[in-house]
Amino acid sequence: MLFGTLASCYARPLVRVQLDLEPATHRFTCHYTFRLPAADTSSVLQLNLNRQFQLQQVRSTGAAPPRTTRLFYPFFGDTLQQVTVRFAKGQARRQVELTYAGTLAKGNFAGDVNVLSGHTNWLPFRPYAEYAVVDYELAVRVPTGYQVLSTTAPRRQRAGSYTFRGSTSATELTAIVARQFEQLAAGSAPRITVVKAAAAPGRPDSVLLHKTQDIVAFYNRSIGRQDAVAQFTVFLPGTNHEAYGLLDNAAVITYTDFDVAKREDLLILAHEISHKWWAYGSYHDDSAWLNEAFATYSSLLYLQASGDAEGYRQELAKLAASAVGAPPVLGFDRYQHEPAVFRRVVYNKGTVILAALHDRLGAESFNTVLAATAARKVSTTAGFLGVVGQLAGQTTRDWLLAELSR
Numbered sequence: 449m450l451f452g453t454l455a456s457c458y459a460r461p462l463v464r465v466q467l468d469l470e471p472a473t474h475r476f477t478c479h480y481t482f483r484l485p486a487a488d489t490s491s492v493l494q495l496n497l498n499r500q501f502q503l504q505q506v507r508s509t510g511a512a513p514p515r516t517t518r519l520f521y522p523f524f525g526d527t528l529q530q531v532t533v534r535f536a537k538g539q540a541r542r543q544v545e546l547t548y549a550g551t552l553a554k555g556n557f558a559g560d561v562n563v564l565s566g567h568t569n570w571l572p573f574r575p576y577a578e579y580a581v582v583d584y585e586l587a588v589r590v591p592t593g594y595q596v597l598s599t600t601a602p603r604r605q606r607a608g609s610y611t612f613r614g615s616t617s618a619t620e621l622t623a624i625v626a627r628q629f630e631q632l633a634a635g636s637a638p639r640i641t642v643v644k645a646a647a648a649p650g651r652p653d654s655v656l657l658h659k660t661q662d663i664v665a666f667y668n669r670s671i672g673r674q675d676a677v678a679q680f681t682v683f684l685p686g687t688n689h690e691a692y693g694l695l696d697n698a699a700v701i702t703y704t705d706f707d708v709a710k711r712e713d714l715l716i717l718a719h720e721i722s723h724k725w726w727a728y729g730s731y732h733d734d735s736a737w738l739n740e741a742f743a744t745y746s747s748l749l750y751l752q753a754s755g756d757a758e759g760y761r762q763e764l765a766k767l768a769a770s771a772v773g774a775p776p777v778l779g780f781d782r783y784q785h786e787p788a789v790f791r792r793v794v795y796n797k798g799t800v801i802l803a804a805l806h807d808r809l810g811a812e813s814f815n816t817v818l819a820a821t822a823a824r825k826v827s828t829t830a831g832f833l834g835v836v837g838q839l840a841g842q843t844t845r846d847w848l849l850a851e852l853s854r
């Protein structure tokens with residue numbers, strides 16, 4: 449019903465998910481519907497799915513029965529299953545439904561706390577479009593006694609049943625499931641919430657809350673000043689695996705010993721929060737630096753702004769040392785190199801180039817360039833060169849092109 453109403457005026461793909469989760473065993477069943485927007489005239493739709501999941505049913509509005517194959521996907525360095533649907537020419541409703549079952553991989557749960565989010569690899573996605581934005585409705589059913597949180601408040605909620613709606617990256621729909629959550633909230637704007645699953649918040653969590661507020665406020669007046677956020681959530685599920693930012697004003701920090709009193713952890717927090725603004729490059733070509741170098745440099749800018757100029761210099765020197773002899777950022781093809789080279793080029797060398805641009809332009813002009821890049825959701829290196837040319841002049845644009853080609 450709702451799906452029908454949403455679908456009548458949509459410009460982005462529409463995704464509907466019905467998730468049934470058994471938190472104690474981490475087993476789940478997912479009924480997933482993907483509908484192409486009218487503006488997308490593709491006659492073929494492909495969806496990739498984690499090979500570990502049992503695909504129970506595939507239905508589509510395609511002209512022929514959907515085909516399922518297995519293929520190697522270089523981004524994962526692993527095989528996955530791929531569903532292909534062909535639509536008739538001019539067909540109005542182009543939709544695929546997948547029903548699959550699986551068990552969450554290690555790292556996505558601790559006890560009966562379960563994390564289904566950006567790095568869980570629990571959702572289908574179009575090849576090389578993991579981070580394409582979709583409009584979604586996520587319905588989650590869990591046994592009575594469990595709660596479900598997401599990056600937005602539930603639209604509907606009753607015992608064991610939750611429905612969320614929003615727009616985010618295709619693979620970032622989020623359901624965090626636990627018997628109990630504890631929340632810390634900051635009293636003033638921007639509205640920050642730290643959500644802890646299973647364990648009671650301690651002193652490091654209050655420090656985290658205040659640092660998050662400080663970081664978000666800093667970004668709101670620097671990189672994000674044309675696109676400021678009013679609220680941000682940090683999830684601490686305690687699954688002790690990794691940390692990542694989500695487009696929908698949230699970050700997931702799973703480390704159980706995370707302590708932002710340490711510089712290393714503070715930089716991780718600042719990096720992940722900044723992905724709210726740095727998320728539109730592709731991870732499959734040289735625009736990946738628009739996500740990772742920009743997030744890394746944003747974290748260093750925060751360090752500098754918080755009074756740790758020495759920390760800024762030390763961290764930048766480490767990145768510069770690692771970038772020596774690395775291939776150019778421009779045209780970098782991750783699939784032609786060992787995985788470690790990706791970090792040296794896309795994170796480290798890219799960050800060093802941004803620091804040089806900062807030096808060249810000065811803080812005010814540099815911030816203007818970053819804020820415009822974020823607000824315009826620039827997704828290619830050529831697009832960034834365009835912003836620099838427009839706001840900082842042709843000479844600086846040419847200088848930057850030379851740096852990126854070096």
Ligand SMILES: [Zn+2]
Nearest residue numbers: 719739740743
């Ligand atoms: Zn990152």
